[in-house]
Amino acid sequence: MGEPLRTATTPDGRTLAFAVWGDPDGFPVVQLHGTPGCRLERWPDEDLYRRLGVCLVTSDRAGYGRSDRHLGRQVADEADDVLALADHLGFERFGVTGGSGGGHHSLACAALLPDRVVRAACIVGPAPLGDPGLEHDAWLAGQDPVNVEEFGWAIAGEDVLRPALEKELAGMAARVAVDPSTILGDFDLSDTDRAELQRPERMQIIRESITEQAATGVDGWVDDDLASVAPWGFDVGRITVPVLVRYGATDVLVPPAHGEWLAANVPGCVVKVDDDAGHLGSDPEQEIAEHVLWLRDGVPPAGSR
Template sequence: MGRHVRSDDGRLLLAEEWGNPSGTPVLLLHGTPGSRLGTALPDLADHHPDTRFFAYDRPGYGGSDRLPGRRVADAARDAAAVADALGVEHFAVVGRSGGAPHALACAALLPDRVRAAAALVSIAPRDAAGLDWFAGMTPFNVHEFGLAAESPELLDADLAARSAAIRRDPERLVEDLRAELSDHDLPIVSDPAVRATLLRTYREAVGTSHHGWTDDTLAFTHPWGFDVSAVAVPVLLWHGLDDAFSPPAHTRWLADRIPGATLVLKPNAGHFAAQYALPAVLEWLRDQDAQEGGGR
């Protein structure tokens, strides 16, 4: 069911925790659109009994209050508020897809609390120098991100209509995306566990409003509010080479600018392969923790 916690400015954020209460804390950040319910497949905690997982709905999604005009950087203070409410001092953070830039924000802006971070199938900042930002991106994302830059009002209306359709039929978004999925993604979204997780998170994400989706899209296409080159904690960047939703060139750009980042480019893998990558990512995080002597 989750629990509400208050942000430092009084907003309510709906958080969830599971796994081992005494385990190593890992914050999981959901995609776009998404919710705390879609951060991992159901059996993850069973295979990682030494981990305490927690997540929350970003503002405007699910049960969390909206924060109009939010930036990617604002995720750091919300993550800190959720961690404080749960009694977590130090933690690792993992963001997939739309959650990945927010994970990098936590790494950059909470260096005394975040032990390590992983960004899976991330996009780069819209003003990324030398990057052809739309190259290789699906028409769906080109359209939405284009509206964000040219007409936020039209973007909001478009996502309001899409969200209403998803509320009526949560499978609608999955089916809409099928036409743009790579051959490597199709069997993944057909996996019953993945499909059930996607439907659950989409239903929760837009159950109250479309605002989280709108605000995510705007945040990605406006200045993020931090410099990725300022990240000083260990970072893993993971990307499927056949990803057209977040083209791998974005992660290559990030890897060139985040000091000491570990880059994993997976052949024969698309965007949704990140669903299966989390166990290996958690092993990498555990290795980072061991190298630091058990964390700070």
């Protein structure tokens, strides 16, 4: 098994918690978790990463798990933390991938670390809210009402958002204690997403992550939501690193319009649309292998454009 808890110190003195999985001598990939999430979000069969020849690094984004909060952070600030991790581990060049709430943080690394990031992948990641992204109604269109409510809290500010997320977390933890596949509660998910949530491996990840992601409270979740509805602090149009943008046609957490906007605005990106999948994909091991081939070798997934 990989090392589930290691720490580094950022240049501004914060503790950054991370884990290393797979082949320590393999191609380095930094994987950025969703919202909410933590460093334990990976495929639980570590042999998959060994077979792929990957040294996978996962971290607790600031305020999650065992990482210190970075009050007032923007999406762009994730690049500094990823750089601190890479320097700590001696990675000169590496790939970065992020899913869902980690997707736009991966784009920040592509935009701001072009001399270090070989390639990046943004998997079911959101578009910016407002100019130069999607305007408010278009940004929310197609999202499940539970998601719309959460972003309404974020737009209202931390005083509204924090107590609401604390209540949401308590509900999630209670559901997971009974059945991890019900973590998303009343979301009207696609059939493929419901099937994915019932995979034994995914339920294992949910069980392991639910407590750890909020080990010190909901700061990370609060700050992720606030950063997602604010200016990101970088321009996706200035990305020069090769990027894979992947999204699902039946996604109700980050609807296809977000992926379409990114596909049209991330320069030269490779685009993969999963026509039959939602937010969670449909074949995790195959999709992980495809992402590794992209990040390491620049091989686009079959059916991409």
